[in-house]
Amino acid sequence: MTQARTNAFYAQSGGVTAVINASACGVIETARQHTDRIGTVYAGRNGILGALAEDLIDTSLESPEAIAALRSTPSGAFGSCRYKLKSLEKNRREYERLIEVFKAHGIGYFFYNGGGDSADTCFKVSQLSQSMGYPLQAIHVPKTIDNDLPITDCCPGFGSVAKYVALSTLEASLDVRSMAATSTKVFVIEVMGRHAGWIAAAGGLVEDHGIPVVILFPEIEFDEAKFLARVDAMVKQHGYCSVVVSEGAHHPDGTFLAEQGTRDAFGHAQLGGAAPVVANMIKTALGHKFHWAVADYLQRAARHVASATDVRQAYELGARAVELALEGRNSVMPTIDRISDVPYEYRIGVATLDTVANVEKMMPRDFISEDGFGITDKCRRYLAPLIEGEDYPAYRNGLPVYVTLKNQAVAKKLPAFALA
Structure with a gap:
């Protein structure tokens, strides 16, 4: 200047x-x-x-x-x-x-x-x-x-959301595991991610703790038959499983599982509701009792x-x-x-x-397992340091203790302006 x-x-x-x-x-x-x-x-x-x-x-x-x-x-x-x-x-x-x-x-x-x-x-x-x-x-x-x-390897905000999603998936899965003999068999958590499955991928980190998990990525077209077969196999093998579904998961024709028919201020399709859609799909086809949750604002607000x-x-x-x-x-x-x-x-x-x-930077295909329902070791190596500490x-x-600023306004110098 x-x-x-x-x-x-x-x-x-x-x-x-x-x-x-x-x-x-x-x-x-x-x-x-x-x-x-x-x-x-x-x-x-x-x-x-x-x-x-x-x-x-x-x-x-x-x-x-x-x-x-x-x-x-x-x-x-x-x-x-x-x-x-x-x-x-x-x-x-x-x-x-x-x-x-x-x-x-x-x-x-x-x-x-x-x-x-x-x-x-x-x-x-x-x-x-x-x-x-x-x-x-x-x-x-x-x-x-x-x-x-x-260009950037990662974006501020992502590491904390990834940590929250991995933590929530782990703890909820342990809850389901403890009740699986007589009650819930499947837990479904919906996370943000319209076109890219980075947040959903973080749920895959719980596999290192022995948790059976199925992930639905926006990058992989949703195949209902293959998905249900995968969930059923997990439940039969482990007695339970968790499902992490990205809000951007979609059918082969591009329709979102969670599409509501409305649009946000940026013109994007308003999403929300993939978790109950998937959970009820599992109940109808497989008969497994379920619980579901939508991380929504909780995942991006969790500073603690x-x-x-x-x-x-x-x-x-x-x-x-x-x-x-x-x-x-x-x-x-x-x-x-x-x-x-x-x-x-x-x-x-x-x-x-x-x-x-x-x-937009999507998940690389070599970060997603061959069957499309999990993450690879390469993806784990990428994610691990981002949730550290x-x-x-x-x-x-x-x-x-969070701060609230004074946010005192500056005197205006120009005429009022009407948005278009």
Whole structure:
């Protein structure tokens, strides 16, 4: 930047995670170490909507202790949203509004913390600022429990969800095992993952504990006959089994097992209900008594069992995003580059947003067992270090101590703006 000091804007986007606030902590604490270059870090209230509405939060009013506490607090401290900006051609006015808000508040650094749609937005804002001649450096901070961003080895948020799913599958399976002689034979847990089965794969880690498990991946077309035969064989051999089903599991024609016929704010099919569909299928065809659960928000909010690896990486990527901006980089995203599985080693790399936006990373076929219902040793080696370590929050009276920020708004300088 040509200016000696310029302000920064940070926003959280999409579904929040157990560690997205750790990235926020990394951004804000690192920015505070460079007050000669960076002025105030503003946060968007409810993500990018905060920028469009000029509803900015002054993070400089938060104490160092409060910002540090973000590292161990789940969810989105500044509020998030599912709002996808349309293309520049279809709705240029929203992008121009962002630049107007940034200009009015002296913002020259844009840190957008989210998944694939957020990377796309960050990329487009960078392009527009250049075409308008406004000096803005747009840096994407990766976040998605789905683990489906390309280039980076893993995504902050995923390791903690994987740990939660593996832990929940293990403990629920032990419960079922204890009751199998006279009661429940099959436990079904539904996890997130629309197109990529990374989260479901984590359930396969319980096989190392002798737990019989069947996994339904989005990458493998659902074959009802083969699935039922596999479950029945497991129950006959072990007396019980668990099923981990991704919300994105689908029939050969592409129809989701869990499709409700509605769409979310991003235009994606609204999913939810694969677990009861699968459980009742088992009951009808095989007669086995079952219980089912949907992990839903629990899996992405469970900071109390977050992976230490995930917390550390989330913070490091937030910090590195600021460093990249100070180095003069634009339209990039910091990444995790794995060096080795054992011992687990990685370095922080960088990817250009034109290679990240609108690209989904699916599970490699060699991570999924030949029959399509489990994971391979290669997948276990990939997952194992990502769920390693505990980073417990402080506790008081039996519950975690999480921070709630002041989130004091900045005075508006522009006329109100109506969304399209």
